[in-house]
Amino acid sequence: MLALTGGNIFTMVGDNIENGTVLIKDGNIIEIGESIAIPSGTEIIRVNGRIITPGLIDAHSHIGMFEEIYRVEGDDGNEMTDPLTPHLRAIDAVNPEDLAFQDALKGGVTTVVTGPGSANILGGEMAALKTWGKTVEDMIVKFPIGLKAALGENPKRVYGTTSKAPHTRMASAAILREALVSAQNYIKKQENWINGEKDKHEPERDLKLESIGRVLKREIPLRVHAHRADDIMTAVRIAREFDLKIIIEHCTEGYKVADELARLNIPAIIGPIITNRAKVELQGINLSNGKYLEKAGVNFAIMTDHPVVPIQYLALSAGLTVQGGLSEKTALQAITVNAAKLLGLNGLGTLEKGQKADLVVWSGHPFDLRSKVELVYINCNLLSFD
Known part of the structure; x- marks a missing residue:
């Protein structure tokens, strides 16, 4: 049993x-409060004057797939040979x-979502992982946690220059629709066989269509890379046509369509925050994006898009949205409790009795540049950092 005492707890x-x-006992919070009776034999760590928060959650990254140091040797995030690769699995690429996993821990990030890049219309299945563990199996929190899709300039740039579709935004949307229709037909054939057409051969398995089928059955969301407002609305349009759960990834111009996203209850994961206008689609980047999404009532989280922004700067990214007018409370929620809710990660993002003990001890406020991570409790392990 372990007790952290004397801290300022951000529940x-x-x-x-x-x-x-x-x-903490057996990896769970069994009591939390001001006056807690500590059983004899408990290991006590005094963290007087420190701040305790839930472990931070980076809701969108490519950690472990675009590896630190390496170039082509560790670049496993984009299979740029086919615009439709929904059957690829992030867990097969993560090292x-x-x-970067060490950097994440030192930055207070204990949970990450990682997945394919945005070269393909459908890139593969994403995974939620802990940032500590020897194997992917040790680290998995939830898989799959969504199917990565991409609209806008990236698929056009990858395939259009080779005279292969998509060459236009129209083609990107059409390819996505065709894939969804193919999966609908596949599901129907499977259901017909199960429901009585036993005289026919069982339909052969198709891993691509099975993956898309999970989206059509609303088992997982379609997580759509979309920066510009028009691409965001194309994603919304297709989601409504096929009754899909979607998350808008990046959502750089979300402030332009915030009321529409709120009306349709479509969540977003915004970022990277610490960036410039590195490509045309980022022309409309606005540090106040989070403020406008909050005002409209859009549920959103904040990402680093690691390695675009190093994962240890997740707290800094959230802090900068406060400079853009977002409330400090919402900014911190966007990398803790709101991120957990948006991703469906039960037991994470808060500090309360009965929850998993997944927490960070900071020398100061997480948004203060001078603050350091001193302790991290993750997967029943207490890690310390000088």
Whole structure:
């Protein structure tokens, strides 16, 4: 049993707890509050004057797939040979020894979503992982956590220059629709065989269509890379046609269509925040994007898009949205509790009795550049950093 005492606890579900204690047993929080009876034999760590938060959640990255240090040797995020590769699985590309996982822990990030890049219309299935573990199996929190899709300039740039579709935004949308219709037909054949057409041969398995089928059955969301407002609305249009759950990834110009996203209850993961207008689609980048999404009532999280922004700068990214007018509370929620809810990660993102003990001890406020991560509790392990 472990007790962290004397800290200022940011529970993310109510008021902060001053001079509080977190009591942990078997990886779970069994008590939390100001006056907690600590059983004899408990290991006590005094964190007086420190801040305790839930472990941070990076809702969109490519950690472990675009590895630190390496170039082509560790570049496993984009299969640029076919615009439709929904059957690819992030878990088959992640290297747990990617040095970025160490950086994540030192930056207070204990949970990440990683997945394919945006070269393809459908890129593959994404995974939620802990940032500590020897194997991917040790690290998996939820898989699949979504199917990566991409609209806009990236698929056009990859395939249009080779005289292969998509060469236009129209083709990108059409290819996505065709894939969804093919999966609908595949599901219907499977259902017909199960429901009585036993005289016919069972339809052969198709891994691509099975993956898209999980989206059509609303088992997982379609997570659509879309920066510009017009691409965002194309994603929305297709989602409504096929009754899909979607998440808008990046959502750079989300502020232009925030009311529409809110009306349709479509969530977003915004970022990268620490970037310039590196490509045409980022012309409309606006540090106040989060503020406008919050005002409209859009549920959103904040990403690093690692390695675009190094994963250890997730807290800094969220802090910069406060400079853009987002409330400090919402900014912190966007990398903790709101990110967990948006991703369907039960037991993460808050500090409360009965939740998993997944937490970080900071020397100061996470948004303060001078603050350092001192302790991380993750997967029943207490890690310390000088």
